[in-house]
Amino acid sequence: MASEVNTDFLNNKKLDSIAADILKPVGISQGFIIWMGFLGISLMGCIYAYYIQWDKGLIVTGLRDYISWGMYIANFVFFVATSLVGMLISSVLGLIGFKWVKPIARIAEIIAVAFAAIAGLVIVSDMGRPERLPYVFLHGRIQSPIIWDVTVVTTYLAISTLLYFLPLIPDLAIAKGRIGHTPKWLQKTYEILSVNWKHTPEQYAILLKAMRILLILIIPTAFAIHTVTSWLFAVTLRPGWDSSIFGPYFLVGAFVAGSAAVVIMMYFVRTNYKLDKYLTTHHFDMMGKLLVLVSIVYLYFNINEYLVPAFKMKTADAVHLTDLFVGEYAWMFWSVQLLGLIIPIILLLFRFFRKPFAMFVISTVVLIASWFKRFLIVVPTQDHPFLPIQHVPKAWMVYQPTIVETAITFGTILLAVIIITILVKFFPVIPIWEMAEEHHESDHTTQE
């Protein structure tokens, strides 16, 4: 990001056309109402499922003495993982100076905000007595990784929200006079949220400084959020979790899931909002390269994570690994490795598959696989306690997620989609001022 903004772009004709393109889909449309209606009605079903759980407790789930961390915790890890992409794209790539991330950065930030916000809720879904949530803060011990996790998720959410909001301010000011077609309350919201923005050089200077602080601060925070999540597992002695590479392994895995999520969202925005001028095939091509890069690194971590213990086959590890490789979980394990990692890597090496639609399909498969990958990390380990738990009925030793549990999990995903939809529909998805500024610069360079 440039350290100084040349506000000349404001007088450029280009700004008008860019703003018109990007602001056109903003507001309430029929499609939006249908889509939100669909999401809302589905969510009602999930809320009913949660009501059942609230009423009866976790007994309505498949969680028992052996497997007490099931779908919910896998889902939590998935949410945290996906939200991490905000840091990768806007911060790491942005600070390095990659220009192509500019139109994508806000999309990545929306994903970060939505997924980090819901991650907290997902944890609550795993609580049998959610009304005791305040006890976590009243009686929590800072020796416990769970408290570190709560802290760092909150911090990450705060930074991500600011990172979404700050660059939005100039856009809101630009948009103010240009969204006559939208409801009054939305215009009022723009008025308030644009915090008196007048495009003065001083304001830009303050904005850029604040952004720079956040972009740097988010890097350690994002590392912390997912490393700590991995520690929830890695600080135990259990086979499959007792691993010293769990931190980086989770982190890279998160980039894979997050990049896939960004591609999916890019595709929706591009096709529904007709923004192919801004989200070009070039952007998809670059995201494809990014996805293949992080996937290869993730593959490398996977090889380490499974091959090294498999070479030694220590007694307890052997039980766990056999279960994954050829046992009960083999079908899931190999599907995830093949569909979520190896095949995408091979395909994405070819330019042909880095086209928007192909990328969309591949990313969808990768994202679904990464959900199941989290399931494979969380659940099978608990099948094999070092000592058998006493007096448990046989049925309590196997984990069979129930419909209620599945519906609640599905509901959290719906919630994230709802947040994303609202942000995407009511606010510009692509940074107008940054686009205009860039065009302005490139115009200059071509003229000179």
Place this chain on the structure above:
Amino acid sequence: MIKKYFTILLILLISLHVSAQVWVVPAENEGKKSPFAFSDSTRKAGADIYVSNCKSCHGDPGKNNVIQLVPIPPDPASAKMQANSDGALQYKLIQGRGTMPSFKNTLAPTDLWRVISYIRGFNEKYVQEIAKNTTGNVGSLQNSQIVLTWISESHQIQATVSGLKDKTIQPVSGAEVKLFAQRYFGNLLIDEARNTDAHGAAAFNFPIDLPGDSAGFVKLIARLSNEEAFGEVKTESNMSIGVPTYRAPLNEQRAMWNVLEKTPIWLMLAYILTVLGAWAFIVYVILQIRAISKAGSKT
């Protein structure tokens, strides 16, 4: 899967110890009987013993929720368990086999009978036969008792056994006495079983390195072996004859596993500084939003 593993492991282990599946009880043990009648109070006492010593493997009687070991520990209410004679039950409890522990030193003879009385409570058809000579006191000797004294010169415990005869106190000779020191898990036999001499006395060599509590106190338990003849005769005594041992409780110092107030300092500092550091920047940025708004009013 893990169960398969355990199974194989246990089969291996147990096949080393047990050649035949049938558990043969010697004829003389087969016929042993309890010295006292089973009653609600013995069953109640037995229930407590059962919960703390047996339930973890044998489950709740009648509920068939035993732990899946090989061989399977039978449910106390099962026909298999009840097919044993009282003497056979006592023998199996004393001996143990494979994963079934021996309770020889852990449970006092009377406690063994108590837990057996509890087990019998799940058998409606059971009719108890009581051992002969079990009024609790034998022959002319009544109210036998043991007195423990410390002989520091020889580092010995002397047990003196006496009883009432014709209303006078007389020594009990030739009675087998066992001395135990109470430990965390069960009782430790001190020296070996000794018979009382003509003065009713038996001396036990006491180890010089036995840990006691922080003041050196050791809880001693002395017991007459032949309960059928004497009834339950035992005495307990706390003596400061062990090596004073102070083990700081695990929750005394600052530690990862302790309560919040006893967090290790380094962790507390690391946590607080990191959180404050991050949030200081966040608050600063939020203030910048105000600064932006102010800068806008200037123009």
